[in-house]
Amino acid sequence: MPIITPDLSGIGPIEPGTYPAEWTAGDYKTSKAGNPMLVGQIAITVGDKVKNRIVNVVTSGAGAFTFDQLLRACHLDEIADRLKDPNANHEFDTDILIGQHFLVVIEEQLYNGNKQDQVKTYLRA
Numbered sequence: 001m002p003i004i005t006p007d008l009s010g011i012g013p014i015e016p017g018t019y020p021a022e023w024t025a026g027d028y029k030t031s032k033a034g035n036p037m038l039v040g041q042i043a044i045t046v047g048d049k050v051k052n053r054i055v056n057v058v059t060s061g062a063g064a065f066t067f068d069q070l071l072r073a074c075h076l077d078e079i080a081d082r083l084k085d086p087n088a089n090h091e092f093d094t095d096i097l098i099g100q101h102f103l104v105v106i107e108e109q110l111y112n113g114n115k116q117d118q119v120k121t122y123l124r125a
Contacts, residue, residue: 010051014106014117020045021104023097073102073122
């Protein structure tokens with residue numbers, strides 16, 4: 001068996017606060033409710049550590065306000081405005097998000113009695 005160097009420092013919730021983050025990867029899926037969404041991987045800088053998290057961002061319908069926040073946090077206001085126009089072309093290349101830097105506001109939530117972190121809001125860096 002190989003010798004490995006594990007690092008479990010990414011385990012455990014991030015304390016509530018505002019942190020720099022980067023969109024590192026993503027996939028496009030359908031939510032349980034049938035809504036199209038991005039499943040993104042973000043790297044959040046917490047002190048001298050980077051903690052990776054997965055976020056679900058609905059891209060259509062009433063829940064898409066978070067997608068609008070994300071686009072504006074990435075300085076993609078023109079794209080966000082175009083996507084709001086009912087007469088415009090609504091295609092979006094998700095690769096545009098890879099490497100984008102922004103801030104995330106982390107809040108604490110309970111899941112099955114355990115504390116977890118949750119990305120509440122996206123802000124401009």
